[in-house]
């Protein structure tokens with residue numbers, strides 16, 4: 001069976017799953033397929049559809065253009081290459097570069113709403129999961145990411161003002177279990193980073209729950225998307 005036929009067959013199966021069960025099951029299926037078949041053209045296509053599911057339908061993201069999935073998606077190419085060198089997981093897996101892209105797009109959606117801009121958004125997106133050692137429970141990966149950020153700042157791969165540096169370090173270290181007593185917990189830039197990451201949790205089959213989000217706008221997006229009818233193509 002060639003890639004195109006396989007793709008059509010999988011599309012039919014996927015639509016059947018969506019009709020019979022629910023969108024999250026279909027999404028899990030797409031991801032599982034992507035992982036078990038490496039990076040064939042069919043599975044790459046599946047990843048793209050899956051990304052669109054998360055970003056367009058589940059959380060009403062603006063459409064992701066194909067070119068945005070290319071390597072030059074991010075501004076920090078040199079830094080990205082350094083991150084890739086030591087990345088211990090599948091670069092295209094659950095916590096890999098597609099996730100980083102979606103997190104960044106999510107930050108932009110929230111940032112636009114709150115009328116804020118920051119370089120921290122892109123840096124958080126590409127760094128927060130960069131020191132994961134497994135795809136499951138890795139409670140210290142945020143702390144390791146923040147140590148990595150400090151090293152990158154020292155070595156001048158990251159050049160930010162002091163406030164931005166502190167936001168980035170806090171956001172990376174605390175993105176799974178935040179220190180709520182730290183004043184940065186209430187910082188809008190940090191809150192957008194945390195929410196943008198959680199908005200992508202549908203990729204692992206977990207339906208987002210608004211109670212875990214910090215910004216009101218992210219909560220609204222989650223609530224509005226919950227019962228939305230899903231159509232593929």
Ligand SMILES: [Fe+2]
Nearest residue numbers: 099128129197
């Ligand atoms: Fe993440």
